[in-house]
Amino acid sequence: MTKLAILEYPDPRLRTKAVPIDAVDDAVRRLADDMLETMYGSRGIGLAATQVDVHRRLLVCDVSPEHNRPVVLVNPELVLREDPALCEEGCLSLPGIYASVERAQRIRVRALGRDGAPFEMDAEGLGAICIQHEMDHLEGRLFVDYLSELKRQLIRRRLEKERRQRATTGERRARATVT
């Protein structure tokens, strides 16, 4: 398995709408495994193919505290959405940014599994939020799109500044002599 590079906001490729997957073959399964490894390795609970620059309708997630319940969803579709509420989210494509977004707290999703067989599953709480968050990626949507323009600009500037700092100084923090 390979750890993949994750696209970071405001990379325009994150805006690509993913296309459906015709057949769940070995290549798709390999991609799902690599995405799971990438997700676990980045302390994430969900990852969409869009974020690793593959624009096909595939997402992986695992919201279990022990990180041992991976879920693979191919061509996911929501068939039910209930109980909207605000909840805090973060995203591997927006490191260090957390904000509250309104999502359905209970969903039913229809998808193909890792074996290519169609199934339906119910999810609630964090699991429901995570699946909706990843499905947004497949549409080219990010959680910050739900925030105000002003807030989004602040986030964009902060991320660009931090990226510049990482590039020029590593993780070095400026030292100050205070005596």
Next chain:
Amino acid sequence: MRTGVSARLPAARAVAGVATRGVNLDAALSEACAAADPGDAPTIRSLAYGAVRGYFRHEALLGAVCDRPARRLDPLVRALLSVACYELEDRRSPDYAIVDAAVETVRAAALGRSAGFVNAVLRRYLRERAAIDARIARDPAARHATPRWLAARLRADWPDRWESILAALDAQAPMWLRVDARRTTAARYLESLHASGLGGRLEPRVPFAVEADPPCDVARLPGFADGVASVQDLGAQCVVFPLDLRPGLRVLDACAAPGGKTALIAERQPALARLVALDVNAGRLERIQENLRRGGLTAQVLCGDASEPSGWWDGEPFDRILLDAPCSALGVIRRHPDIRLRKSPVDLEKLPLLQARLLRALWPLLAPGGRLVYATCTLVKAENHGVTADFLGSIADGDRVDPASWPGWPALGVGDARAGVQIFPGEAGADGFYYAALSKR
């Protein structure tokens, strides 16, 4: 997707490290951030600093909603609660999102049995928030996040000022710069700040000081890399006045690390006959060298224990000795809020003994007619006036030098020839410092 657990848990670990192991917050943070995602580092930092700044206000808050004392909680749960309390005070996220996130973090920390407790405590606070906040607002120690014993101590020493001291220590510290007067003036440096799109102001009473306002990253300061400007609190810069530096003098900076005052001395009086920077901690000598190097300054940097001169002193007396003594550092709490968590009443009892030992050991190194400046960054009378008064009472050849005679002294603080000078935190924007000058007959 990622949850805020990845920032809150490392932040809480850092806070718990400060509270239980007594490590300083920056050290605890670099440990916690090393294990986290680099992108989370700024969030972890601001959460941990907020939690530490408000730690003892949160203690009062938790006391109002818990049936057991906050200090008996599991340290990580206690730290997580402070992170959540800080977020609730900061009001950048909706309340219930903060509570949910705190509960999620407790679960992720494998402290699932405390999840219900954390949820109940935070929700009860939110229900009773107005009444609890009002009670805290009426209690100066709680309002300014000061532990009871520390507030009582400051109240005993400064009965007329303790509330304003607590408030000043709870405030945001300004960023003071010292400019190298050999190469520029404060006024010209202020112009170069403006030219770089930064702001600032002068402090006319300390002619080489400039406040950078708003504070900025040192990398953006013009001339920082070659020492034209250095970061140093206004109160610390004031040490040059009691020292009364003149050409040809032999000067010892006895507890020199990280070297900010050494560099200040070398800058203000380039024609000294000798400047020795001593520190007991070998690992911190590099910081002294770095500070000197940046300003193109020189000093003899020695590793040694100031209380045991036989180990490093060559026998040549000094005309000036600066004893910037180890102290409880209460005067710089606004810059280092973790001090409130790391100091105990026992520390405060032990320090005057150490300070007196250093004074006794260094006095013989002073030439007749020379001057020792005793400095601390604290507000505890026993460490300041108490130590110097006891010492002067124990020797026959020492006198206090009246602050009124210190050349250029900006008349900050309170004090006189008898007591030395106490600068209070926030006064003219300075940290809290104490200075006394003792001359040898």
